[in-house]
Amino acid sequence: SYVLTQPPSVSVAPGRTARIPCGGNSIASKSVHWYQQRPGQAPVLVVYDDTNRPSGIPERFSGSNSGNTATLTITGVQAGDEADYYCHVWDNSGDLRVFGGGTKLTVL
Amino acid sequence: QLRLQESGPGLVKPSETLSLTCTVSGGSINSRPYYWGWIRQSPGKGLEWIASITYSGDIDYNPSLRSRVTISVDTSKNQFSLKVTSVTAADTAVYYCARQDSRPDKPFHDWGQGTLFTVSS
Numbered sequence: 001s002y003v004l005t006q007p008p009s010v011s012v013a014p015g016r017t018a019r020i021p022c023g024g025n026s027i028a029s030k031s032v033h034w035y036q037q038r039p040g041q042a043p044v045l046v047v048y049d050d051t052n053r054p055s056g057i058p059e060r061f062s063g064s065n066s067g068n069t070a071t072l073t074i075t076g077v078q079a080g081d082e083a084d085y086y087c088h089v090w091d092n093s094g095d096l097r098v099f100g101g102g103t104k105l106t107v108l
Numbered sequence: 109q110l111r112l113q114e115s116g117p118g119l120v121k122p123s124e125t126l127s128l129t130c131t132v133s134g135g136s137i138n139s140r141p142y143y144w145g146w147i148r149q150s151p152g153k154g155l156e157w158i159a160s161i162t163y164s165g166d167i168d169y170n171p172s173l174r175s176r177v178t179i180s181v182d183t184s185k186n187q188f189s190l191k192v193t194s195v196t197a198a199d200t201a202v203y204y205c206a207r208q209d210s211r212p213d214k215p216f217h218d219w220g221q222g223t224l225f226t227v228s229s
Contacts, residue, residue: 041221042204043204045217048217090214096157097160097212098157099156
C-alpha cells in the first residue's frame with residue numbers, strides 16, 4: 001500500500017517560515033491535502049488539492065507538490081500555529097485514504 | 109453549517125463489538141454524492157482511516173481492518189454508523205466521523221469533534 005512519510009517534528013521561530021514535507025512515491029501524480037490538529041481538537045483542513053485553501057484559512061498557509069515530495073508552507077509563523085500537521089492522499093490502487101504519520105510543529 | 113456528531117458507549121469490553129453512530133445536521137446525507145467516513149486516532153498516535161460510504165451504499169474499507177468492521181448509512185435518520193467486532197486494547201482511540209467531497213481523492217472537509225472509546229475489562 002501507499003506510504004506517506006513525514007518528519008516527526010519541525011521547529012521554527014516566530015515570524016519565520018515553516019516547511020513541512022510529505023514524501024511519497026511519485027506523489028506529484030496525486031492530490032495532497034493537509035490538516036492542522038491542535039491538542040484535544042479535531043483536524044481542520046488547511047490546504048486541499050495540493051495548493052488550495054478553504055475559506056477562512058489564512059494566506060500564510062500554502063502548499064506545493066512536486067516529484068516525490070509535497071510541502072506545506074506556513075509563512076510568518078505564529079504561536080497559534082503550533083499543532084500537529086497531517087498530509088493525506090488517495091491510493092487509487094486500493095481505494096484507500098492514506099494519512100502521513102504527522103508532524104508536530106513547535107514554535108520556539 | 110454542516111455538523112457531525114459521534115455517539116456511542118465510551119467503554120467496551122475486550123472481544124465485544126464497538127458500535128458508533130454519526131448524526132449529520134445542517135444538511136442531508138443524500139443531498140449530493142459525498143463520502144461519509146470514519147477515521148480514528150489512538151492515544152498519542154496519528155490518524156488512521158477506517159472506512160467510507162456514500163449515501164447510495166458504495167463502500168471502501170481499510171484492508172487492515174476490513175475483516176472486523178462494517179459501515180452503513182441510514183438516510184431516513186441522516187446518520188451513518190460503524191461496527192467494530194472482536195475489539196482489543198489496540199482499538200482504544202478517538203473516533204472521528206467526517207464528510208469527504210464527492211470523490212475518494214478529495215479531502216475530508218468537515219469533521220465531528222471526535223469521541224473516545226476505550227476497550228477495557
